[in-house]
Amino acid sequence: MIISVSRRSDVPRFYWDWFLGELERGETVVVNPFNTRQVKKVSLLSQDVDGFVFWTREPYRIRESAGMLLERGYQFYVMVSLTGYPAIFEPQAPPLDRIIDDLHRLSACIGSERVFWRYDPILLSSLTSEHYHVEQFQFLAGALATAVGRCIVSLYDPYAKSDKRLRALETERLVEIYPLYKERRYVVPEAVNLLGRLADIAHQYRIPIYSCAEPDGLVSYGILPHACVDGSLFGLKKEKDPHQRSFCRCDRSIDIGRYGTCPARCLYCYAW
Template sequence: MILSASRRTDIPALYADWFCNRLHAGYVYVRNPHAPYQISHIDLSPDTVDMIVFWTKNALLMEDPLEEITRLGYPFYFQYTITPYGSDIEPGLPSKQSIISNFIRLSSLYGKERMVWRYDPVLVNRKYSMAFHKEAFANMCALLAPWACRCVFSFIDPYPKAMRRSGGQIDRLVSPQEMQLIAAEFSHIAATHRLPLMSCCEAVDLSPYGITHSACIDGSLIEKLLGCPLQVKSDPNQRAGCGCVQSIDIGAYDTCTHDCLYCYATHSPKTLVHNLYLHDGASPLLVGFPTPKDKIIKRVTKSLKNSQLSFDFLP
């Protein structure tokens, strides 16, 4: 099983202690976002969890928990988003200098092959122009390229609620011509730093610039990190063009306090405040506790490791 932690919220930044508590308990409850009285019981034993994929914009509070996670025998890698935006776009984050330093520390401790840098999403407005992105990407590459296994970028998606919430700061999409120009610049800069550059779920063809499609839950990367083949399938629950393999996400929407203007995972500030109030680090659920109305279903999970070793993984 591949564990996603999480597309729906920033567990490393906000819920690291709760996550470690769940690993020690050996299971976690996940409430179905589309059927709120249905809860899945997920086994978290090391024999079942093949890989943990952490999604974060701030892993400063994750350094100590990672020592315990490693001691318990759980392999992991990071999808770590670091953009050049200020507090006007990402008001809930600490300084980018501290975040970059954290990325470098984690890479030095656990290896660059476990660190995927995401420059995501690329938005263009009067302040964050194409010229701005060219300079910012070059400066960030100089700092992060030695410590990342790849860089993944994407262009902002048209989430209506996010665009309305932005107060006019996100007032348009990136045009196809702008996408091509930005991709060409990014490709040249990344190549200068010998940093593999990939795009995430983009319909536009960027292959003329040597940019291939990436996958966040990347079966090939996981096989490489584990040193063995996996029996994985494409994730049918993701949008068209997504290359991710199946995983189980243990997060919950409306639980992230970063307040990024482009975010799709926070639908209601009122619900967010309520969920933060209900969070308890001792609960098997990220938000609140199970109620008598809830139906708890134990989900069938197993290791995806292929018992028949491929020649590709022989020493």
């Protein structure tokens, strides 16, 4: 059993003490987000957990607990989202330099092969143009080259709530959002060109680069499809999660976070 912590909320950043408490209890309770009457207990005992997949913007609490997790026999890896976007998109983002430092410290603690950098989601807008992304990605790749085992990129998906928030910015004439997909299956040429340039930069710094839930046409740029929840990293056979997006390659897992609880309030996020 793989435990995802969490797609739905930044548990390592905001609710780590809760997670450690549940770990001590040896179990947690998961509520079905689509039917709150469905509640189930999930074991967190090391013999029942094949591995933890941590998703966060701020990994320092994981680093603090890494020794304890390893001593208790837990396998895990950490995915850290880091884009450095303007505050209008990421109003509560932690300072960029601090997260870069945290990533190096985490890597020194658990090994870079367990630390993944997510440049995600990619927004094309009047504030985050192709030129912006190329410069930002170049800086981050240079800063993180020795600290991360891979980079995962993903284009913004227009979920109803997040799209409404972004369109409100357009209405207020604060920013213009540019489309990334045509009929969802086809990435627009501007976005494909950008991804190709990001791939070139990643290869320059010898960072393996993968895509998250994108069409397969990016392979020619050296961007391979990626399973963010990857059972093979825990020695498991592939078992695709049927509850994820159509292009998602993630293996089956149990997510123990809750929608609507993340205080970060990134405007593009589907989880609040």
